[in-house]
Amino acid sequence: MPFLEREFLFTSGKGGVGKTTVAVALGRALAARGRRVLVGLLDASLGARLLGVETLTSGHMQPCAERLWATLIEPEAAIAEYATMILKSPTAYRALLENRYARSFFTAVPGLYQWAVLGKAWYHSQEHTAAGTRRFDTVILDAPATGHGLEMLRVPKLILEVAPVGVLRRDAELAWQTLTDAKRAGVVVVSIPEELAVSETLELVSKLGELKVPVAAVVLNAVHERLFNAEERESLTDLGERLGAPAKRLVQVGLERLLREDAEAKQMGRLAALAESLVKLPWVEGAATEPGVRPLVGALADALTAA
């Protein structure tokens, strides 16, 4: 598994390709491999459903399974926690926020929200227990889709360029060191074998390269299993021409499946240069329905554990 040893992972990719599902499945897979894992999610209800827990709240580490915890990361709450840490007193922070001008200043700072989310997840990845051991071996942040995910990753670099010396700069510097170290961190780029998603994946990988943020893996999700061997493929095409209805209809369904498999194979071909970091996850039937969500996470976690 290419991401096994890293302490901080960040999922990104096109909208709707399965980032959140993969983040949770990856959490399960790493925990199954003996790591203590925290999954940071931005959406409480979906996260809770995927993890099979009642609820997720900000500031609380929800135990989900052996060695697996999840937490909700909300920008507002993260900013408050961070500011409290810097100002060393919640009262000072409240006083600051109660000031209308100070509040509008905070919300206007570009990247502050993104930094609050990324910085908080990163902070947990560096936490130690009183005994001096790491609190978590891996923190996975289920980050936003491509554009916003990239913006989020750029923020610590931006802070380094513009912020004066101080706590904010020091944390950004340490976070940036982690994020750009392939031994310690990486982006899990999630994709599906469809044209637009693959184009976005290639673009994201290239932008991450420019930013010098390593790609931990490219997870190609929802890949349809190849149902027919070469001989069966040939006879299906042949049968389609000879049979009458309704058998013809059945053959038609098989042929449609062939077309889909071929289209997916073509998209996978476009990712050939990334073959070394590519992990394929299966399409899971019935996953879109409510009861199907947990088995989906289980199936993807098994596939990731085996990767």
Ligand SMILES: Nc1ncnc2c1ncn2[C@@H]1O[C@H](COP(=O)(O)OP(=O)(O)OP(=O)(O)O)[C@@H](O)[C@H]1O
């Ligand atoms: N391997 C799979 N097989 C079948 N369905 C899947 C698979 N992976 C994810 N799905 C389904 O795809 C949908 C989108 O998944 P998910 O919410 O994880 O995507 P996302 O990339 O996080 O979306 P968003 O960009 O909105 O955050 C869900 O209905 C999920 O159950």
Ligand SMILES: [Mg+2]
């Ligand atoms: Mg999501």
